[in-house]
Amino acid sequence: MNASEKDSLVEPFLKSSVVPPKLESSSHGGPSLAIDLETMPSDVVHAYGRVKLLHYKPTISTGLLKIPILIVYAMINRYHILDLQHDRSVIKQYLDRGIDVYLIDWGDPGPEDMYETIYDCVGYIDSAIDFIRREHSIDKVSLQGYCQGGTFSAIYAALYPNKIRNLILQAAGIDFSIGEGMIDVWGKYLDADKIVDTLGNVPSDLLNFGFLMLDPVHLMLDKYVKFYEDINDQEKVKNFMRMEKWIFDSPDVPGEVYRQFVNELYKENRLVKNEFELEPGLKINLKRIDMPLLMIVGENDSLMPPESTLAIKNLVSSEEKQTFSVKAGHIGVSVGTLAHKELWPKVVDWIADRSTGYGDKNKATPRKGAAILKSKR
Amino acid sequence: MLEKLNSFPPLSMVEGTTDRELIRHNEYVELLKLYEQLYVQWFGIYIDFLRTLMTIIATANSEFVKSPATLEPRQIYNTWIDAIANGTDALFREPVFASKLAKAFSTMLDVKKASDDLVESSYRMISIPTKSDVRKLYKEIYLIKKKLRELSEDKKASSTASSLGVRVDNTKE
Structure with a gap:
């Protein structure tokens, strides 16, 4: 490479007006990107140990909708993907329409949390729902689950259909027999028992490495070449940095949750067979889901193929079932430009149409089976 | 070798x-x-x-x-x-x-x-104390925390139900 060629390579950096992000020490001891996410303000309104319930207040003061929504994100990575920056924030879209948004922050599981199971996760969701019902003096709440959080939400809605007004499943894993992605190829060889018995909680670095290996050339090489090409565009650089921060700032996954998810849901596909037992003797029957159901899928989602989410359509007894799809991948559904232009306004309308004419006159009336979780304790 | x-x-x-x-x-x-x-x-x-x-x-x-x-x-x-x-x-x-x-x-x-x-x-x-000793301890702590959470949820459910004048049916469907 001659001198002029070298100059042409460094030129974009020299011209760049972007201040390179500082490297700071993260909680893991490694470097972290010192760029702030452009998140909406929220308050912690309830906490159960490390798991917190966040409340986002609507940005408008009139025309508020009566039914709040609880969002349950996956335990892999963090919920910030729904609120990365204002122009790509799902949460902001809800708030601008007058919907109270609640969200479960799973926090950072420590080694002491390795014995937590999906039963505990569903218990946390139940505590959050009860808190919201009390706060708003209503008996039903809208519930939205994304990815693994969608699986948890479907399980919860099957247990407590009388507490859920609308169920929104976004790229949720329901039928795990569908899929020809790399994750399905490797999934066959995954020994969750050995991983959990040896490591306890599943380290985030291991999960991140696994996700990078699904498409190593684009995720570890091409992405950074494209970033280099856009180095002079300050907005693009910031977007990129925020996304990188989200990708690599991920918590560990409680070992037993991982074991149960991989073995019983992913490998044995028990949920669609109505054979999944949250606890011994507590089987989940998806037929009990009877509330309006909205399925949101990304047409190019290789991580959770659309068919995996849409499989729930034929397994529930809901009369009203709607699907919204967008040309996007698993993450693009939340942050993609097209998704924010075409998909999310439709989703907000759908939720808003089903969140009115229903208020505090309806008091909680636990019906048979309402206290299933508690009765099992 | x-x-x-x-x-x-x-x-x-x-x-x-x-x-x-x-x-x-x-x-x-x-x-x-x-x-x-x-x-x-x-x-x-x-x-x-x-x-x-x-x-x-x-x-x-x-x-x-x-x-x-x-x-x-x-x-x-x-x-x-x-x-x-x-x-x-x-x-x-x-x-x-x-x-x-x-x-x-x-x-x-x-x-x-x-x-x-x-x-x-x-x-x-x-x-x-070894790793397995600590893991045993973690399991104990987990079970205690779980029991405490369940008890507090039971208490909340009972008080909500009694304030609304309804009976909570604890039988599994």
Whole structure:
């Protein structure tokens, strides 16, 4: 490479007006990107140990909708993907329409949390729902689950259909027999028992490495070449940095949750067979889901193929079932430009149409089976 | 080579060597064997990967030579990156290669377990709490926390139900 060629390579950096992000020490001891996410303000309104319930207040003061929504994100990575920056924030879209948004922050599981199971996760969701019902003096709440959080939400809605007004499943894993992605190829060889018995909680670095290996050339090489090409565009650089921060700032996954998810849901596909037992003797029957159901899928989602989410359509007894799809991948559904232009306004309308004419006159009336979780304790 | 190491008397195996020290010696040898296995497995994966990569690059380059028009650097890059992405995707999907990867990962876990066991047996000799002791403690804490949460939820459910004048049916449907 001659001198002029070298100059042409460094030129974009020299011209760049972007201040390179500082490297700071993260909680893991490694470097972290010192760029702030452009998140909406929220308050912690309830906490159960490390798991917190966040409340986002609507940005408008009139025309508020009566039914709040609880969002349950996956335990892999963090919920910030729904609120990365204002122009790509799902949460902001809800708030601008007058919907109270609640969200479960799973926090950072420590080694002491390795014995937590999906039963505990569903218990946390139940505590959050009860808190919201009390706060708003209503008996039903809208519930939205994304990815693994969608699986948890479907399980919860099957247990407590009388507490859920609308169920929104976004790229949720329901039928795990569908899929020809790399994750399905490797999934066959995954020994969750050995991983959990040896490591306890599943380290985030291991999960991140696994996700990078699904498409190593684009995720570890091409992405950074494209970033280099856009180095002079300050907005693009910031977007990129925020996304990188989200990708690599991920918590560990409680070992037993991982074991149960991989073995019983992913490998044995028990949920669609109505054979999944949250606890011994507590089987989940998806037929009990009877509330309006909205399925949101990304047409190019290789991580959770659309068919995996849409499989729930034929397994529930809901009369009203709607699907919204967008040309996007698993993450693009939340942050993609097209998704924010075409998909999310439709989703907000759908939720808003089903969140009115229903208020505090309806008091909680636990019906048979309402206290299933508690009765099992 | 490792088999020979196993029969080679270590320094501690002199008169008065206890059974416990002999066990530790065997654990060290076992760990070394696992490291050797891991190295061999990763090296095999690396070779497979390198071979595939070289084939892909050679094929892509021959396409460039055949191409009548002068290609822009960006076109060359795109063709090259697509070729490598498709090639690695095909390689990773190959059952033989995937099982090799899984085996290597499994051996990594074996190495981790063997080294943990070694540390654990050392700690036991000097009566220091071990990882499994701490895990037992974590399980106890988890069960206590779970019980507490359930009790507080039960209490909340009862008070909500009584304030609304309804009976909570605890029977499973």
